[in-house]
Amino acid sequence: MNNSYIRIRHILCLVSMLVGLNTYAQTDSDHSKKFNAAQTPYQFQWDMDVVSDYRSRGLTQTFGMPAVQGGVGLMLPNHFYVGNWNSTVSSGAGYPGALLETDLFGGWAQQVDEYHINTGIYGIIYPGSNVSNYVFSPFKTGMSSGMVHNGAVFFAVQRGPFSVQQNIAFTNFESMLSPTGASTAGSAYTNLTGNFPMSSWTWADGGWSLIAHAGYQYVANYSVASYVDWKLGIEKNLPVCGLLTWHIHRPTPMVTAALQPLALNHTALTSTLTVVASGRVQR
Numbered sequence: 450m451n452n453s454y455i456r457i458r459h460i461l462c463l464v465s466m467l468v469g470l471n472t473y474a475q476t477d478s479d480h481s482k483k484f485n486a487a488q489t490p491y492q493f494q495w496d497m498d499v500v501s502d503y504r505s506r507g508l509t510q511t512f513g514m515p516a517v518q519g520g521v522g523l524m525l526p527n528h529f530y531v532g533n534w535n536s537t538v539s540s541g542a543g544y545p546g547a548l549l550e551t552d553l554f555g556g557w558a559q560q561v562d563e564y565h566i567n568t569g570i571y572g573i574i575y576p577g578s579n580v581s582n583y584v585f586s587p588f589k590t591g592m593s594s595g596m597v598h599n600g601a602v603f604f605a606v607q608r609g610p611f612s613v614q615q616n617i618a619f620t621n622f623e624s625m626l627s628p629t630g631a632s633t634a635g636s637a638y639t640n641l642t643g644n645f646p647m648s649s650w651t652w653a654d655g656g657w658s659l660i661a662h663a664g665y666q667y668v669a670n671y672s673v674a675s676y677v678d679w680k681l682g683i684e685k686n687l688p689v690c691g692l693l694t695w696h697i698h699r700p701t702p703m704v705t706a707a708l709q710p711l712a713l714n715h716t717a718l719t720s721t722l723t724v725v726a727s728g729r730v731q732r
Contacts, residue, residue, distance in 0.1 A: 480532065480552070481532070481554055481556050481569060482567060482605070484522065484530040484558050484567070485565060486559050489524065490524055490526040491525070492524040493521070493524075494523070494532075495520065495521045495522070496519060496520055497517075498517075498518045499515060499517055499518075500518065501515050502516070503516035503518065503536050506638055506664060506678065507676070508729070509542065510536070510538045510539065510550070511537065511539045511542065512541065514539065517536070517537050518534070518535065518536040518537075519535055520532060520533055520552075521533055528557055528558050529555070530555065530558065531555040533552065533553055534551075534552040534554070535549060536550045537549060540578075544575040544597050546577045546579050547575035547577045547597065548577065549577070550573060550574075550575055551575075552571055554571035555569050556568055556569020556603075557569060564607070564608050566604075566606055567603075567605040567607075568603065568604045570600070570601070572598065572599070572600045573598060573600070575596060575598070577596075579595070580595065595624070596624075597623060598620060598624060599620055599623050599624070601616045601617055601619060602617055602619065603617075605640075610644050611641075612640075612641075612642045612643075613640065613641050614640040614642075615638075616638040616639075617635065617636075618633070618634055618635065619634055621633045622669070625671070627669075627670040629670070633668055634669065635669040636667060637669075638665070639665045640662070641662065642660075642661070643660070643661040643662075644659075644684075645658060645659040645661075646658050647659060657683060657684070657685050658684045658685075660681070660684055661680070662679060662680040663677070663678075664678045666678070676730060677729065677730045678729045678730075
């Protein structure tokens with residue numbers, strides 16, 4: 450390894466720590482993508498992350514503040530799996546009284562020729578939340594009773610660098626009702642993603658990828674609350690820059706760059722430098 454590469458690597462590590470802004474964490478049921486048909490039954494998985502901003506469906510769940518996340522999962526016979534995933538959230542992000550999101554999910558993964566198929570069901574609860582304490586919002590004018598929750602089915606297909614996923618809620622969407630009091634069950638989120646490794650980008654030891662995402666959140670019986678979100682940028686896999694679990698957070702509109710400083714799992718310690726432009730369009 451030559452000295453110039455070492456210097457470039459250290460510069461990237463330093464830049465990712467000092468310039469780091471928003472890390473885009475998992476979207477609903479994205480954590481199921483770690484399961485695939487090639488895995489052996491009863492294979493146990495776990496992961497832990499510290500991210501600078503937890504975003505779900507393009508919306509921050511922590512108001513731009515860091516989040517601690519972790520989950521476990523188990524591959525079962527015949528390509529079935531079950532799992533649990535958790536993240537800290539902000540009570541003011543629509544979860545009155547809650548500081549934790551808990552996801553329970555199960556699914557089935559299969560491969561047909563070049564197509565990777567993943568389908569299942571998941572439920573999300575926010576322990577400690579109570580919608581009776583909800584503060585009025587122009588986009589959430591009515592709430593059902595009890596703890597904030599969401600249940601949905603999902604179906605995803607991946608071929609090469611492209612993937613598409615459809616989530617359909619069978620409960621009121623995050624306990625939300627329409628302005629007329631109608632149910633929002635049947636709300637759906639469409640997720641289109643592309644991740645393109647750039648093998649020709651060999652500088653700084655390679656490991657570069659182009660990333661692109663477009664999503665559409667449809668809210669049943671409440672069209673004004675529907676919106677589009679998008680993301681476009683590059684990623685660079687880096688060696689772990691020391692056991693760092695914190696970094697400076699400085700929000701900049703529309704453009705973000707981040708280091709996910711420490712990602713722990715059963716195989717490796719990794720860090721990722723991500724530079725993206727992102728946005729959301731409300732109808």
